[in-house]
Amino acid sequence: MKLNVNTQIAITYLSTRKKQTLVASLGVMFGISMFIFMQSLMKGTNDYFEKSSFSSTPHIRLYNENKVANTHLMDNAIKDASVKILANPKQLKQNLGMTNPYGIINLLRKFPEVAFITPQVTANVIYTSGNVQVTGNIAGVSIVEEDKMFDVQQNMISGDFHDLDKVNNGILIGKGIADKLSLHTGDNITVRSGEGNDMTMRIVGIYATGMKTVDDTRSYANIVQAQNIMGKDRSYVTDIKINLKDYNQAYTVARRMEVITGYKAEDWVQANEQLKTAFKIRAIILNSVIGVILLVAGFGIYNILNMTIYEKMKEIAILKAQGFSGRAVTSIFLQQAIYIGLMGGTIGLLLGFLLSFGLSRVYIGSSTSMGSLKYFPMSFYFPHYLEAICFGVLTTFAAGFFPARKAAKVDPVTIIRG
Amino acid sequence: MMADIALRARNITKYFHDPVTLQVLKNISFEVTSGEFVSIVGKSGCGKSTLLYVLSTMDTDYEGELEIQQERVTGRSLNDLARIRNESIGFVFQFHYLLPDFTCLKNVMIPALRLGRLSPAEIEEKAYEKLKLFGVEEQALKRANKLSGGQQQRVAIARALINDPAIIMGDEPTGNLDSKNTGLVFDLFQQLSKEYGQTLITVTHDEDFARRSDRTIVMADGEITSHGK
Numbered sequence: 001m002k003l004n005v006n007t008q009i010a011i012t013y014l015s016t017r018k019k020q021t022l023v024a025s026l027g028v029m030f031g032i033s034m035f036i037f038m039q040s041l042m043k044g045t046n047d048y049f050e051k052s053s054f055s056s057t058p059h060i061r062l063y064n065e066n067k068v069a070n071t072h073l074m075d076n077a078i079k080d081a082s083v084k085i086l087a088n089p090k091q092l093k094q095n096l097g098m099t100n101p102y103g104i105i106n107l108l109r110k111f112p113e114v115a116f117i118t119p120q121v122t123a124n125v126i127y128t129s130g131n132v133q134v135t136g137n138i139a140g141v142s143i144v145e146e147d148k149m150f151d152v153q154q155n156m157i158s159g160d161f162h163d164l165d166k167v168n169n170g171i172l173i174g175k176g177i178a179d180k181l182s183l184h185t186g187d188n189i190t191v192r193s194g195e196g197n198d199m200t201m202r203i204v205g206i207y208a209t210g211m212k213t214v215d216d217t218r219s220y221a222n223i224v225q226a227q228n229i230m231g232k233d234r235s236y237v238t239d240i241k242i243n244l245k246d247y248n249q250a251y252t253v254a255r256r257m258e259v260i261t262g263y264k265a266e267d268w269v270q271a272n273e274q275l276k277t278a279f280k281i282r283a284i285i286l287n288s289v290i291g292v293i294l295l296v297a298g299f300g301i302y303n304i305l306n307m308t309i310y311e312k313m314k315e316i317a318i319l320k321a322q323g324f325s326g327r328a329v330t331s332i333f334l335q336q337a338i339y340i341g342l343m344g345g346t347i348g349l350l351l352g353f354l355l356s357f358g359l360s361r362v363y364i365g366s367s368t369s370m371g372s373l374k375y376f377p378m379s380f381y382f383p384h385y386l387e388a389i390c391f392g393v394l395t396t397f398a399a400g401f402f403p404a405r406k407a408a409k410v411d412p413v414t415i416i417r418g
Numbered sequence: 419m420m421a422d423i424a425l426r427a428r429n430i431t432k433y434f435h436d437p438v439t440l441q442v443l444k445n446i447s448f449e450v451t452s453g454e455f456v457s458i459v460g461k462s463g464c465g466k467s468t469l470l471y472v473l474s475t476m477d478t479d480y481e482g483e484l485e486i487q488q489e490r491v492t493g494r495s496l497n498d499l500a501r502i503r504n505e506s507i508g509f510v511f512q513f514h515y516l517l518p519d520f521t522c523l524k525n526v527m528i529p530a531l532r533l534g535r536l537s538p539a540e541i542e543e544k545a546y547e548k549l550k551l552f553g554v555e556e557q558a559l560k561r562a563n564k565l566s567g568g569q570q571q572r573v574a575i576a577r578a579l580i581n582d583p584a585i586i587m588g589d590e591p592t593g594n595l596d597s598k599n600t601g602l603v604f605d606l607f608q609q610l611s612k613e614y615g616q617t618l619i620t621v622t623h624d625e626d627f628a629r630r631s632d633r634t635i636v637m638a639d640g641e642i643t644s645h646g647k
């Protein structure tokens with residue numbers, strides 16, 4: 001073996017104290033594997049929720065926002081000195097349709113970031129079957145484009161969504177609506193809008209996204225059908241849904257679209273505010289747990305090295321008498337820390353991967369209420385493994401540094417003299 | 419012809435402050451020429467070990483000046499001193515002090531591995547030769563703590579010689595040896611000084627050992643009372 005003498009000594013010390021070395025490595029192993037396991041689980045879960053939010057939310061939604069009537073024009077000029085006679089401003093009854101929607105669509109299509117764009121008519125409706133009523137909303141869409149954007153197909157639990165384009169008065173309803181009204185594909189359902197009349201429609205399919213708020217309220221119809229329900233003409237569009245090539249750009253692109261079109265552009269982050277907050281809180285909890293585990297592992301290493309140095313005081317003095325510098329002694333003990341870290345770290349990486357892999361194989365059911373989630377959502381994200389190595393090295397280094405420096409400072413004469 | 423000076427001490431003075439201030443070394447000045455075999459004798463507690471630690475560069479807490487191989491070492495950094503010890507000084511402790519987790523062979527090899535002048539294979543060969551000199555080659559692959567005191571002491575002396583140091587210092591190096599092995603060590607020391615020009619400075623209680631060396635320095639109460647010339 002052509003190892004450096006410091007390394008040889010470090011390894012000998014580690015191997016003559018196998019038990020302690022093992023215990024210290026186990027500490028690191030536990031910390032690293034937990035780090036990987038929990039990061040994988042968190043990222044997997046977050047990715048799943050993010051992805052499933054995209055299964056119903058576009059990256060950007062452009063719509064006509066209801067504005068509060070500005071009845072107190074005088075306030076702008078003279079502030080509180082004005083006397084208000086009309087006290088309660090009401091929402092202005094506006095046409096929720098957009099002006100020249102197809103012109104806007106053509107304009108937005110020119111954005112290089114835009115991958116997909118489709119118009120939609122949304123209306124609040126009441127579903128009726130027999131004498132049971134359920135409130136909800138209907139989305140008038142081009143179902144083929146909707147499928148491209150949100151993968152409608154994977155959520156279908158019965159029927160065929162293509163029938164929306166073929167069947168006159170066809171409607172695709174959420175599983176929640178179907179359950180409450182006890183309806184099946186092929187049954188009829190009455191839909192009543194605020195503006196229009198009752199319309200009897202035929203259910204061509206039932207879908208489930210796993211998100212209760214969607215499945216309990218949302219139905220899909222052909223866009224022309226929805227316009228009819230509302231008693232509007234063919235140019236009536238309430239929303240323009242846009243998907244980008246990179247959803248991380250949604251915020252900036254949305255702001256530019258607002259300026260150009262004058263309509264409200266809501267990006268997916270705004271639409272899923274609570275999701276992002278949940279991510280953040282989970283990250284904080286996770287990082288504190290991992291921090292504590294690594295801290296404990298670090299103390300394990302610190303402890304064993306401190307003990308070794310205490311026991312080896314005399315030997316450190318001998319080494320120094322024979323010409324080992326403080327730096328060489330530091331290296332001997334720091335290397336011990338690093339080998340403990342490497343050993344524990346490597347096994348930890350492997351164990352972390354195996355745990356993650358194992359859990360990703362755990363079947364958690366295929367009930368439609370879970371949407372498409374069948375297995376634990378684990379992500380195998382390479383940077384997590386790099387991070388784990390960095391944290392492991394950092395922890396062992398910090399834990400080894402102080403004992404090693406103490407060893408370097410041993411005064412050989414004091415020890416040898418006794 | 420004036421021989422080279424291997425070691426020169428000028429006005430070395432040292433105090434211990436604990437428990438009470440005590441001057442252990444008082445203005446010690448002397449020279450040792452290259453290839454000389456010097457013994458230091460004196461009553462127990464007169465400061466021989468303390469002086470040897472200063473000469474070995476391990477103890478830096480003293481007043482005065484020390485030169486080794488015509489190079490001033492007083493005031494040098496600890497790293498420099500470590501290198502000087504590794505290269506030029508072989509030290510044999512009063513008690514054997516081997517590294518118990520290593521084999522005897524490894525114990526002898528370590529200072530040479532540290533120096534890194536020879537390949538590990540050459541070092542192993544050389545270490546084995548040194549063990550042979552002292553008749554402990556049979557113990558080469560045993561752990562150091564499995565040997566008797568006398569055997570350990572001989573391994574420790576072999577270790578001090580591994581880097582062919584210019585100066586070999588010993589604090590009662592034969593204190594644990596029987597008369598036969600004391601004779602063996604003495605003969606070897608003499609050979610090192612006569613044939614290889616290595617300098618030897620040994621503290622000893624053995625009057626016979628001291629008498630047969632080139633020169634005997636006598637200490638009393640922290641002072642040199644006789645330079646033995």
Ligand SMILES: Nc1ncnc2c1ncn2[C@@H]1O[C@H](COP(=O)(O)OP(=O)(O)O)[C@@H](O)[C@H]1O
Pocket residue numbers: 417434435436437440442460461462463464465466467468469
């Ligand atoms: N660390 C110390 N602190 C205080 N006094 C010491 C210390 N080491 C040695 N001494 C004292 O210094 C004197 C010289 O000791 P030492 O050099 O060991 O003597 P020798 O080797 O000649 O027997 C003794 O009186 C001893 O008690």
Ligand SMILES: [Mg+2]
Pocket residue numbers: 466467468512589
């Ligand atoms: Mg002594």
